[in-house]
Amino acid sequence: MVLERRIETTTFQENITFQITCWFRYGLRLTLSLTQPTNVFWIITSLYNTYMFGRLFLASFLFLLSCNPDISQTPPSTLQPALYIYRFNPPALVEFSEDFQLVKEIPFSIPPHCGLFNIFPAPIGKFMAIELNCPNGQTVLYVDVVSAAVTQPVTDTDSHFLAWTPDGDAAYLKIDSLGNARVIRAFASTMSAAPLNATDKQDVIPITGFTYDLSPSLNRGEFTFTFSRGLGQGSELWLAKSDGDVIEQLYADPYHYISFARWSPDGSQIAFIKIPDSSTPFTLGELWLMDSNGTNARKLADADAGHGYAANWSPDGKSIAFIVRENQEDERANQSGGSLISNIYIVQVESGELTQLTHLAEGYVESPSWSPDGNTLGFNEVIDGRIEVRIAEMTTGEIRSLATESTCCPAWMRK
Numbered sequence: 001m002v003l004e005r006r007i008e009t010t011t012f013q014e015n016i017t018f019q020i021t022c023w024f025r026y027g028l029r030l031t032l033s034l035t036q037p038t039n040v041f042w043i044i045t046s047l048y049n050t051y052m053f054g055r056l057f058l059a060s061f062l063f064l065l066s067c068n069p070d071i072s073q074t075p076p077s078t079l080q081p082a083l084y085i086y087r088f089n090p091p092a093l094v095e096f097s098e099d100f101q102l103v104k105e106i107p108f109s110i111p112p113h114c115g116l117f118n119i120f121p122a123p124i125g126k127f128m129a130i131e132l133n134c135p136n137g138q139t140v141l142y143v144d145v146v147s148a149a150v151t152q153p154v155t156d157t158d159s160h161f162l163a164w165t166p167d168g169d170a171a172y173l174k175i176d177s178l179g180n181a182r183v184i185r186a187f188a189s190t191m192s193a194a195p196l197n198a199t200d201k202q203d204v205i206p207i208t209g210f211t212y213d214l215s216p217s218l219n220r221g222e223f224t225f226t227f228s229r230g231l232g233q234g235s236e237l238w239l240a241k242s243d244g245d246v247i248e249q250l251y252a253d254p255y256h257y258i259s260f261a262r263w264s265p266d267g268s269q270i271a272f273i274k275i276p277d278s279s280t281p282f283t284l285g286e287l288w289l290m291d292s293n294g295t296n297a298r299k300l301a302d303a304d305a306g307h308g309y310a311a312n313w314s315p316d317g318k319s320i321a322f323i324v325r326e327n328q329e330d331e332r333a334n335q336s337g338g339s340l341i342s343n344i345y346i347v348q349v350e351s352g353e354l355t356q357l358t359h360l361a362e363g364y365v366e367s368p369s370w371s372p373d374g375n376t377l378g379f380n381e382v383i384d385g386r387i388e389v390r391i392a393e394m395t396t397g398e399i400r401s402l403a404t405e406s407t408c409c410p411a412w413m414r415k
Helices: 040-065
Strands: 005-012 015-023 029-037 081-087 092-096 102-107 115-121 127-134 137-144 159-164 170-175 182-187 202-205 211-216 222-227 235-241 246-253 256-263 269-276 284-291 298-304 319-325 342-348 354-356 364-370 376-383 386-393 399-401 407-414
Touching: 081 115, 115 159, 115 407, 127 159, 137 159, 137 170, 159 211, 170 211, 211 256, 222 256, 235 256, 246 256, 284 319, 298 319, 298 342, 319 364, 342 364, 364 407, 376 407, 386 407
Parallel strands: none
Antiparallel strands: 005 015, 015 029, 081 092, 081 407, 092 102, 115 127, 127 137, 159 170, 170 182, 182 202, 211 222, 222 235, 235 246, 256 269, 269 284, 284 298, 319 342, 342 354, 364 376, 376 386, 386 399
């Protein structure tokens, strides 16, 4: 997940330097510095031309992608759990049943020069958001997993996924990060029946454009949003109604980025990761918990930070799965994402008891995804540059692969 994206402008006599810095989910920090004596127009024109070329290329690719054969089916009368993973070759979204039997495949090729950032299933319903890293910026697509239709909710600028609404009909997106940054709610339910690239079903949410994280409560009609005013100024966590009407500040920390705030299933508590506000790309962090009104904040455990891994509540709200960096004393791991060694741990919310789920001595794991019944965890395991989805049985501790091919991004849906 992108934790922050900003432009810093410094003027020294006749030179202007633009520095664009991005932090990505896989720990990549990309910095682009452009210096040109007095010719600001040259800088803006160069960035704009690159940006527009990328947009046109992606739109053309999506038109071809939308020509997938119709694999529509009649949705079940009741919501059924399903697990989706992405297989790189041959490229497809692969659906498994609750007992991990193969159901179907949806052909889905990643556009050339783009990379898969992550997939985000709606909490209920048939829609999935896919976020791509492309030369022109991050791009969100909607996939209807019943009809295989692909739509692009935002076509004229970059878009970054923040969260689904609890009903699964729309997603909160941060758009135009390098320009007029703002948060919108883009509806998927209406776009699935509209032409590709339809953009008329969006609401602007009146919260700050500095927002980098947003988390709706499943049962309160509210969401939290987190923002920072800049490096060295910490961060703030606020509460708002579903339409963006700000209610109150819940928490602030002048020395840390508050990241990945996530509501407990019953809406009574909020878990989040604290990341030190520093220039170190991959620092150590902490898993914290507080009551939903912002009181009783306390540390639960040390956690990995800087790589974009959220902690995840179990469906019964009794435990939280999160990522721990094992090589804490390795300075290389502070600077290079590839040097990370990490494992998944489970913490009991009431007692604070910690249980180590995976036991990697090399490589790393990525954010676990609970099954709706809480009996299994799906997660990415990356060793020697190869990524695959693994499934952990919570009762036995058994861990196995779902496929022999390279796969990623397990995502449970109820549709």
